[in-house]
Amino acid sequence: MNTPTTPLAERMRPSNLDEYVGQEHLLHREAGLRRSLEAGVLPSLILWGPPGVGKTTLALLIAQQLKRPFYVLSAISSGVKEVRDVIKKAEEKGMFDQHGALLFIDEIHRFSKAQQDSLLGAVEKGVVTLIGATTENPSFEVISALLSRCQVYTLEHLSKAQLISILEHAMKEDEWLKKRSIIIQEFDALLRLSGGDARKLLTLFEIVVSTHTANEKIILTDELVMSVSQQSMALYDKDGEQHYDIVSAFIKSIRGSDPNAAIYWLARMIEGGEDPKFIARRLIISASEDIGLANPTALIMANNTFQAVNQIGWPEARIILSQCTIYLANSPKGNAAYKAINKALDFVQKTGYLPVPANLKNAPTQLMKELGYGKEYRYPHNYPDNFLDQEYMPEGAIGNNFYSPGSSPKEKEVEKRINFFWKNKYSKE
Numbered sequence: 001m002n003t004p005t006t007p008l009a010e011r012m013r014p015s016n017l018d019e020y021v022g023q024e025h026l027l028h029r030e031a032g033l034r035r036s037l038e039a040g041v042l043p044s045l046i047l048w049g050p051p052g053v054g055k056t057t058l059a060l061l062i063a064q065q066l067k068r069p070f071y072v073l074s075a076i077s078s079g080v081k082e083v084r085d086v087i088k089k090a091e092e093k094g095m096f097d098q099h100g101a102l103l104f105i106d107e108i109h110r111f112s113k114a115q116q117d118s119l120l121g122a123v124e125k126g127v128v129t130l131i132g133a134t135t136e137n138p139s140f141e142v143i144s145a146l147l148s149r150c151q152v153y154t155l156e157h158l159s160k161a162q163l164i165s166i167l168e169h170a171m172k173e174d175e176w177l178k179k180r181s182i183i184i185q186e187f188d189a190l191l192r193l194s195g196g197d198a199r200k201l202l203t204l205f206e207i208v209v210s211t212h213t214a215n216e217k218i219i220l221t222d223e224l225v226m227s228v229s230q231q232s233m234a235l236y237d238k239d240g241e242q243h244y245d246i247v248s249a250f251i252k253s254i255r256g257s258d259p260n261a262a263i264y265w266l267a268r269m270i271e272g273g274e275d276p277k278f279i280a281r282r283l284i285i286s287a288s289e290d291i292g293l294a295n296p297t298a299l300i301m302a303n304n305t306f307q308a309v310n311q312i313g314w315p316e317a318r319i320i321l322s323q324c325t326i327y328l329a330n331s332p333k334g335n336a337a338y339k340a341i342n343k344a345l346d347f348v349q350k351t352g353y354l355p356v357p358a359n360l361k362n363a364p365t366q367l368m369k370e371l372g373y374g375k376e377y378r379y380p381h382n383y384p385d386n387f388l389d390q391e392y393m394p395e396g397a398i399g400n401n402f403y404s405p406g407s408s409p410k411e412k413e414v415e416k417r418i419n420f421f422w423k424n425k426y427s428k429e
Contacts, residue, residue: 008206044130049155052197055133069101075110086121108132109141122367181217189222259329276418280306292407294334335404344402354394
């Protein structure tokens with residue numbers, strides 16, 4: 001019995017929203033996206049999430065639900081011409097249909113600015129409703145003019161239970177698998193190698209099964225999966241588990257002040273064909289999260305690295321990335337800014353939106369002035385050292401200490417300045 005020519009992941013695509021696994025925050029009956037679909041109203045949107053969590057499948061189901069003309073483009077193989085051709089078809093189709101067509105663009109982060117610009121007019125006029133799919137942060141990869149016209153929906157990693165349910169459903173429903181005698185004794189290797197990617201999970205499972213004859217009983221163990229996978233799976237998949245594992249090792253090496261390890265992981269990413277801008281963005285995050293005010297120049301260095309890499313590209317970009325990596329790894333470390341904003345966000349989520357004190361409110365009109373906006377505010381520059389002791393926190397937040405300087409020399413100077421002005425009002429907890 002031969003393996004079907006259509007991949008298992010394709011054969012197992014759900015036929016309706018109720019069969020779709022995962023993303024309950026978007027698709028449960030009261031969720032905004034589900035309610036929009038059931039009402040037949042859909043804004044242009046970007047589906048952002050890791051590989052294999054169902055972005056393409058969701059786009060197909062949306063098209064099925066809305067029963068609109070549906071066009072598909074891949075950012076890897078399509079250019080401005082293909083975009084314009086689809087828009088022209090949608091315009092012609094729209095003469096006979098009151099609803100705009102749906103245009104799905106897979107990996108929209110790979111579209112250039114010119115390609116994204118070519119979509120703007122059609123999206124704005126409603127000729128097409130855009131559904132873009134991306135594994136990268138759309139704030140970085142989608143131009144602001146297009147992003148402002150789209151709703152961004154974040155898709156989450158599938159849980160272990162959800163991935164196992166997908167496997168079990170395939171064994172029960174797929175015609176080819178139903179004819180095989182399969183017992184899954186261990187799931188760990190399948191789940192670990194797939195990295196939360198349902199498509200990769202089903203592909204690996206199908207590969208393992210296909211290595212056995214039609215009448216052979218298959219006892220699927222971690223050892224069997226590892227043996228087969230070593231022969232069939234790539235060592236570095238820049239859209240899969242290795243992508244996230246290696247960049248994690250890279251950042252942790254910088255955080256741990258080990259330039260040699262950091263350079264090794266950088267080389268692994270370069271050799272694996274990683275996008276240099278992806279690496280540069282992670283350096284910017286590290287410069288703020290792991291170094292911050294212990295060395296404020298680190299953020300300048302990392303931001304300049306991103307700009308330089310964007311202009312230069314491979315292969316010379318490797319030198320720029322290496323320089324920044326070594327600099328950050330050797331820099332003094334501090335995560336006070338990271339901890340401060342997390343602590344403040346946690347406080348805001350618990351206390352809600354406390355009202356802005358009247359003296360701190362903006363007063364651009366006469367009416368606002370008459371209402372007392374800004375009335376008792378005192379201008380610090382009119383006082384010695386450009387400082388005076390007045391309250392800037394809202395009632396209900398007074399006295400909370402969100403920012404605690406770290407132990408580096410520069411942060412000790414910051415702490416000394418805060419204590420000098422505020423007389424230990426915000427002392428460490």
